[in-house]
Amino acid sequence: xxxxxxxxxxxxxxxxxxxxxxxxxxxxxxxxxxxxxxxxxxxxxxxxxxxxxxxxxxxxxxxxxxxxxxxxxxxxxxxxxxxxxxxxxxxxxxxxxxxxxxxxxxxxxxxxxxxxxxxxxxxxxxxxxxxxxxxxxxxxxxxxxxxxxxxxxxxxxxxxxxxxxxxxxxxxxxxxxxxxxxxxxx
Amino acid sequence: xxxxxxxxxxxxxxxxxxxxxxxxxxxxxxxxxxxxxxxxxxxxxxxxxxxxxxxxxxxxxxxxxxxxxxxxxxxxxxxxxxxxxxxxxxxxxxxxxxxxxxxxxxxxxxxxxxxxxxxxxxxxxxxxxxxxxxxxxxxxxxxxxxxxxxxxxxxxxxxxxxxxxxxxxxxxxxxxxxxxxxxxxxxxxxxxxxxxxxxxxxxxxxxxxxxxxxxxxxxxxxxxxxxxxxxxxxxxxxxxxxxxxxxxxxxxxxxxxxxxxxxxxxxxxxxxxxxxxxxxxxxxxxxxxxxxxxxxxxxxxxxxxxxxxxxx
Numbered sequence: 001x002x003x004x005x006x007x008x009x010x011x012x013x014x015x016x017x018x019x020x021x022x023x024x025x026x027x028x029x030x031x032x033x034x035x036x037x038x039x040x041x042x043x044x045x046x047x048x049x050x051x052x053x054x055x056x057x058x059x060x061x062x063x064x065x066x067x068x069x070x071x072x073x074x075x076x077x078x079x080x081x082x083x084x085x086x087x088x089x090x091x092x093x094x095x096x097x098x099x100x101x102x103x104x105x106x107x108x109x110x111x112x113x114x115x116x117x118x119x120x121x122x123x124x125x126x127x128x129x130x131x132x133x134x135x136x137x138x139x140x141x142x143x144x145x146x147x148x149x150x151x152x153x154x155x156x157x158x159x160x161x162x163x164x165x166x167x168x169x170x171x172x173x174x175x176x177x178x179x180x181x182x183x184x185x186x
Numbered sequence: 187x188x189x190x191x192x193x194x195x196x197x198x199x200x201x202x203x204x205x206x207x208x209x210x211x212x213x214x215x216x217x218x219x220x221x222x223x224x225x226x227x228x229x230x231x232x233x234x235x236x237x238x239x240x241x242x243x244x245x246x247x248x249x250x251x252x253x254x255x256x257x258x259x260x261x262x263x264x265x266x267x268x269x270x271x272x273x274x275x276x277x278x279x280x281x282x283x284x285x286x287x288x289x290x291x292x293x294x295x296x297x298x299x300x301x302x303x304x305x306x307x308x309x310x311x312x313x314x315x316x317x318x319x320x321x322x323x324x325x326x327x328x329x330x331x332x333x334x335x336x337x338x339x340x341x342x343x344x345x346x347x348x349x350x351x352x353x354x355x356x357x358x359x360x361x362x363x364x365x366x367x368x369x370x371x372x373x374x375x376x377x378x379x380x381x382x383x384x385x386x387x388x389x390x391x392x393x394x395x396x397x398x399x400x401x402x403x404x405x406x407x408x409x410x411x412x413x414x415x416x417x418x419x420x421x422x423x424x425x426x427x428x429x430x431x432x433x434x435x436x437x438x439x440x441x442x443x444x445x446x447x448x449x450x451x452x453x454x455x456x457x458x459x460x461x462x463x464x465x466x467x468x469x470x471x472x473x474x475x476x477x478x479x480x481x482x483x484x485x486x487x488x489x490x491x492x493x494x495x496x497x498x
Contacts, residue, residue: 029298031297031298031299051196051199053238053254053258054238054240054251054254055251055254055255055301056251056252056254056301056302056303057297057299057301057303058301062259062260062445065445066474069473069474070474070476073408073473073474073476074410074411081460081461081463081464083460087298088461095411125298125299126298126299126300129299129301137242140240140242141242141243151242151243154245155242155243155245155248158245158248158249159248159251160301162300162301
């Protein structure tokens, strides 16, 4: 993939997801975009070229928001702060291309995007933050897989004390069932 | 110019070099320092905070992630420092802002997912606005100045030339113990000395003789689609006259206006806040700088101008 194509794909990602998540996501905003980009790149190996690192709010790359800014200024998406929802909402902008017009940029990765949308599109920002944090922590911890679960729960619980250990365990089991945790890159 | 990390097949990042320098070169300075006797801060703790390589099986290391935004975020210490420092050394005032007010009003807030984030109290939002305006001015007036951009290109080419000359490839040594010793030789004195001794090829001569590449065509600071399209056409028409294209779309030009969270004053417990762009009309209407420029060799400037006159 050329730098130009990757740049275009990154610029179009917020819009592409705005189309895909329109009827599905209860809260498509900056956090959901960030976590979707993480899952696409780190779990489903779509080469977006972002550099994610861990913060208390999960895996994060400032480049994702920089690209969202660029997409917004082209009028491809609107980014509005919704007071009641306590967060930003991303919707289609006045210059938004249609889904079929965008398909060229994503044609090699359509299956991956579909899978991410199907598996994670229904989650709220907070739920996605938990799941991507689990995925990140799992990918970075060494040791035998059978002992890893408890360690992941312990670390995520330290990182996000507002989640009960039971909630973390349920989310981890769900990700294991999907095969997502074992896929995340080290 | 950083090499690829064989472990994950990605290029090393400058922060990984910083972390390695802290761990390997500054270890004794940090761990033996009198001021550290009560705290027992290890060099590896500092290095982990910089690189983001948290030891996830160590609970205190995980909890320390709360402070990572002070090292790398839109409000990190480096960004707060370099605007003032660069303003002073460049002899301009664009980068000045009220750092004292920022420090007096910095606090913790909660993100939309109830995670703690570094924020500014309501009483300091004008200082936060001032910081964003200072960053915007420095980007447009200093960091993205056409002469500085040309010099950036020449220095990059000089480094490539020198690296190939020394190591047969345009890459710095690895950030491991052996590589680091070699890497640290690449300071300003060494590179400038080699440019002065005519060891740095054509681009070294460009710097020495100040025959820098010239900007002959540019877009506005925030070009729309039509302007970008026009730029691409001009670039294609000038063909081989184009020495390089400079653009400001790299992430460090992002103003990060919406990352700054404002929280209620004197909040004892972290509270959810609102983004700065909701308080400040100026910040809310700012656009990322995406200016593009076409540079040509000084000897091609007249020819480029004639070609541009034909195009327009």
